[in-house]
Amino acid sequence: MKLFLIQLRSELRKLFARRRTYIGYGAFLILELVILWVFHLDKPREEMGKILSDAGLEVDHYYSALTVTYWMLGFSMAMLGAIYLALVSGDIVAKESEDGNLRMVLARPISRLRVLTIKYVAVLIYTLTFVWFVGVSGYLMSSIALGWDGGLFVWNYELRVFSFFPEVTTGAGRLCLAMLLLSLSMCTLSSIGFAFSCLRIKPAAATILALSVLFVDSVLQMLPFMAPYKEHLLTHRMSNWVYVLENHVSWAKLAESYTALIGLDLTLFVLGWMAFRVRDFKT
Amino acid sequence: MTREADPEVILEASHLSKSFGGKPALRDLSFTVRRGEIFGLLGHNGAGKSTALGIFLGMVEPDGGEARIGGASVQRRRARALRQAGAIFESPAFYDYLSGMDNLRVLMSYSGGFDEEAALRVVEEVNLGDRIHSRVSTYSHGMRQRLALAQALLPEPRLLLLDEPTDGLDPEGIKWFRDFILRLREERGMTVLFNSHLLSEVEQMCDRVAIVRQGRKVYDGRLEGIADEEMTLEIEADPVEQARACYGRLGGRELGEEGKVSFPEGTDPAVVARELVEAGVNLRRLTPLRRSLEDVYLEVTGTPEGKEESS
Numbered sequence: 001m002k003l004f005l006i007q008l009r010s011e012l013r014k015l016f017a018r019r020r021t022y023i024g025y026g027a028f029l030i031l032e033l034v035i036l037w038v039f040h041l042d043k044p045r046e047e048m049g050k051i052l053s054d055a056g057l058e059v060d061h062y063y064s065a066l067t068v069t070y071w072m073l074g075f076s077m078a079m080l081g082a083i084y085l086a087l088v089s090g091d092i093v094a095k096e097s098e099d100g101n102l103r104m105v106l107a108r109p110i111s112r113l114r115v116l117t118i119k120y121v122a123v124l125i126y127t128l129t130f131v132w133f134v135g136v137s138g139y140l141m142s143s144i145a146l147g148w149d150g151g152l153f154v155w156n157y158e159l160r161v162f163s164f165f166p167e168v169t170t171g172a173g174r175l176c177l178a179m180l181l182l183s184l185s186m187c188t189l190s191s192i193g194f195a196f197s198c199l200r201i202k203p204a205a206a207t208i209l210a211l212s213v214l215f216v217d218s219v220l221q222m223l224p225f226m227a228p229y230k231e232h233l234l235t236h237r238m239s240n241w242v243y244v245l246e247n248h249v250s251w252a253k254l255a256e257s258y259t260a261l262i263g264l265d266l267t268l269f270v271l272g273w274m275a276f277r278v279r280d281f282k283t
Numbered sequence: 284m285t286r287e288a289d290p291e292v293i294l295e296a297s298h299l300s301k302s303f304g305g306k307p308a309l310r311d312l313s314f315t316v317r318r319g320e321i322f323g324l325l326g327h328n329g330a331g332k333s334t335a336l337g338i339f340l341g342m343v344e345p346d347g348g349e350a351r352i353g354g355a356s357v358q359r360r361r362a363r364a365l366r367q368a369g370a371i372f373e374s375p376a377f378y379d380y381l382s383g384m385d386n387l388r389v390l391m392s393y394s395g396g397f398d399e400e401a402a403l404r405v406v407e408e409v410n411l412g413d414r415i416h417s418r419v420s421t422y423s424h425g426m427r428q429r430l431a432l433a434q435a436l437l438p439e440p441r442l443l444l445l446d447e448p449t450d451g452l453d454p455e456g457i458k459w460f461r462d463f464i465l466r467l468r469e470e471r472g473m474t475v476l477f478n479s480h481l482l483s484e485v486e487q488m489c490d491r492v493a494i495v496r497q498g499r500k501v502y503d504g505r506l507e508g509i510a511d512e513e514m515t516l517e518i519e520a521d522p523v524e525q526a527r528a529c530y531g532r533l534g535g536r537e538l539g540e541e542g543k544v545s546f547p548e549g550t551d552p553a554v555v556a557r558e559l560v561e562a563g564v565n566l567r568r569l570t571p572l573r574r575s576l577e578d579v580y581l582e583v584t585g586t587p588e589g590k591e592e593s594s
Contacts, residue, residue, distance in 0.1 A: 003395065010392040017380055100376030104434070107340045107372075108393040109365040115393075281342040282301075282333060 004118070015088075024084050025133060031080055032138050035072050036145055052153060057164055064150020065142035067170045070245070072138035073182060074156075077131065079165040084213055085130065085186055088121050089193025090206030091184075092168060093276065103281050112277050120194055120269055127190045135175070154245040163247040171180040174245055179239035179257065188238055188261045189214060191268040198272035201277055238259050285327045290354075291318050293367075293442050293474040294339065298348035299336050308334040309345070309498040316442070316491075321468055321475040323506070325482070325580060331498035332478045333373075336446050339476070342416055342488075352442060366394075369435030373447035375427055379420035383411060383430050387421055387437060394438040405433045409463070415436035423455040432463070443467070444476045461488055494583050501583045514546045515578075516555060520570035526564045533558060543572070 015021065038044055049059045093116070096102045105115060152171030153164045165171035192213050196206035218235040220226050230236045240257040243250060294316040301309040316322040326332045338341030341361040350357040355364040360555045377386045383568045384402065406415045407593040412465070422430065428448060435443060445464070449457045464489065467473040479485055481547040485492060486506070494502040516535075519542055520526040530537065533555060535546040546555065552571045559566045 003392075006396060007392045010389040014378055014381070014389060017378075017385070019380065098553065100372070100374065101378060103342060103372060104376060104390060105393055106342050107368075107370040108390065108438075109362040109395070110393040111362060132380070278344070280337065280344060282337045 004114075006109075006196055007114075007118050008121055008125075011118045013016060015092075015122055015126055021088075024088075024130075027084070027136060028076060028080065028134050029141075031076050032072050032141055035075055036068065036141055037072070040145070041070050051155060055162070056165075057153065060150075062151045062153035062164060063146070064152070064168075065146045065148055066152040066165075066168065066175055067140055067154075068142040068146065069135060069175060070140040070152065070154055070178070072142070073131075073135055073179065074242075075136075076134055076181060080129070081134065082189055083211065085127055085190050086207045086210040086214070088126060088192045089190040090197050090208075092119050092123050092194060092204045093197040093272075094199075094201060094203040094206045095197075097200075097281070104282055112166065113273060116198065116269075116273050117189070120191075120272075123190050124187050125195055126189050128183040130132065131179055131186055131213070135179040135182075139175075152245075154242070158241045159239065159242050160175060161242050161246055163245055165247075171211055177244045178241050181244050181254070184258055184261060185238040185241050188234065188265055191265040195268040195272040195275075198276040233266070289315075292316070293318050293320075293353060294322075294476060295321070295351040296335065296339070296348070297351070299335065299338055299345050299350065300347040301331075301338065301343060303334075307498050309338075311348070312495065312498065312500050313348075314493045314500065314503050316474060316476055318441075318474055319472045320491060321464070321470060321477060321489045323485035323492040324478045324495060325480065325485055325492050326495035327480060330480075330495045332480075332495055333446060333499075334341060334480050335418075335495070336370070336444055336476075339444055340368070340593055341365060357418070366438070366439055367441045368444055369438060369440035370444040371428070371431045371435050371446065371448045373450050375431035377419040377427065377430065382418055382522075383415040383422070383433075386430065387415075387434055390434045391437055398437075402433075402437060405436050408436075409433045410459075411515050424451050425459075426450060426451065428456070428460065430458075436467075441474060443473055443475045444478070445475060447480070448477075449479070449481065449484055457484070463467065464488060482580055494580060514548060514550045514552070515572040516544050516546065517542050517568070517570040517572055518555075518559075518566070520559055520564045520566045522564070525562055526559060527557075529558045529562050529564065536540055 003229050012142060045063070048063060052059045071252050093102070096105070102115075106112070140255065149168055151164060151166040151168065154173060155162050165174055193210035196209045197203065199206070201209075215234065221230060221233045221235050226233070235258055237257045240254060243254055243257075292315045296312055296314050297541050297570050299309050299312040300307070312331070312335060314322075324332050324335060334343055334345075338345050339352065341364070345358070350364075352364040353367040355367070357364040367547055374464070377383075378389065381389065383406070387402050387406075388397045391584070406412050409432050411426060411429050411433060413558060414426060419427065419430065443464075452460060455478075463486065464475055464477075468475060475488075477485065477489055489506050491505050493500050494504070506547045515538070518526065526539070530544050530546075533550060535544045535550075535555070552569060556566060556569050559569075
């Protein structure tokens with residue numbers, strides 16, 4: 001176990017030593033600033049104010065750092081998070097294979113399964129820290145702009161979620177839970193990227209394939225005749241993190257979705273390993 | 284599985300065969316490398332040398348046969364086998380954005396752990412002490428090759444597998460590398476498998492060679508004496524027909540090139556000259572030639588132009 005942790009630390013060192021990693025973090029900070037600026041514009045303020053007042057909620061209390069953070073999480077993960085995580089997970093094996101680093105690793109007394117396990121765990125850790133970075137930095141920026149106080153207001157038309165938490169502590173707690181589940185959702189995207197990365201393909205191809213899966217799935221979700229089958233679609237399951245923000249959480253529904261996603265993650269890992277274990281590495 | 288094996292044999296290739304997309308890259312390749320030996324695996328580009336090396340390192344799965352390092356099967360007991368080996372590739376790929384030391388740290392974590400003191404010692408040995416904390420992206424090809432040597436030596440292997448290690452190095456770098464490998468054998472009794480198409484390098488370093496052509500071994504033997512197994516003479520004589528009859532009587536055979544005649548080992552050139560003169564041949568010139576490794580190589584691979592279809 002100690003050796004595994006040393007190897008994992010090495011893998012994370014490689015991952016976090018890349019300049020690109022930090023460019024990605026920087027890109028997200030800029031995106032959050034843009035979202036924050038949009039929320040400051042009169043029109044969005046008016047729109048949200050109307051929804052809140054129609055619901056009989058106090059606009060000033062719910063137009064808060066927590067509410068903006070919730071929107072930031074949803075927007076930024078859907079817009080940029082998917083691309084960025086697919087890029088990192090698609091790179092994790094394929095890039096090293098392309099650059100020849102894997103030959104240096106595989107020349108050592110370590111099994112392929114272990115090499116892949118270390119890489120997969122590193123990708124999962126990266127995904128979790130990434131979502132949390134976006135959430136925490138989003139909250140900090142929103143707090144500077146709007147003040148740390150205020151309730152949390154959640155509205156998701158697609159999932160029929162409309163809830164509010166007047167207490168800042170309750171709202172923050174729920175948002176933390178939501179971030180945890182959103183990280184798990186994004187792990188599925190990373191798992192898809194990882195599985196493609198294990199094939200004998202270019203890193204860019206692995207990224208594009210992972211994003212294509214996500215894109216096709218979300219298009220299917222939008223088609224009216226697919227409504228009865230929505231439960232089987234990946235992007236629907238991945239968006240279920242919002243359910244933890246309902247006033248009365250349906251834990252069974254969440255457990256079902258996340259069991260399915262975790263099962264899919266493990267299946268993707270096994271598929272990736274099966275492809276990787278029979279590959280020949282040669283110049 | 285470890286089988287009862289000759290403890291003097293460090294590497295054993297046993298009936299290895301491998302095809303890529305139906306095209307054979309290795310065909311029934313067998314040889315052994317003994318303790319303390321520097322063994323050269325020679326062949327044209329695409330002859331199957333790198334495939335063989337890939338099989339020894341468990342990176343390429345053979346279609347048939349088995350490779351053993353220190354008696355442990357690479358295919359069945361990979362970790363145990365590779366614990367005894369270190370490898371260097373033609374173009375070692377490091378993590379360019381990390382320092383040399385961080386690269387060693389990362390790579391050694393896959394070999395059971397990193398010992399900074401040992402790393403500094405090896406780094407000094409390969410003359411990389413002053414640049415080991417710089418990013419690898421700033422390294423020259425020679426420095427990368429020395430870092431490759433350091434990462435291969437750090438786990439203290441019994442066997443060093445070198446895949447075209449001097450390719451791209453300047454003459455000074457090649458000499459340094461050669462001297463270093465020879466010193467490793469002398470001081471530590473290191474066994475080395477040297478994979479190359481540079482005949483001069485092999486000639487200067489190896490005790491024994493196997494020559495591979497189109498995936499098949501065409502020669503396996505000691506290097507000393509390889510060039511002298513036959514005596515080659517360059518003869519200018521006429522009439523040619525009469526001279527040919529004399530060569531035949533002495534067991535000689537004409538080589539492709541004009542005037543070159545090969546005789547069995549131990550043939551005295553004076554005896555050839557006497558035979559020709561006594562037969563009434565007008566002998567103008569008779570020069571004994573030493574066959575170089577290159578001659579032998581070209582002879583057994585049968586491609587004097589050095590061309591080979593890739594496999």
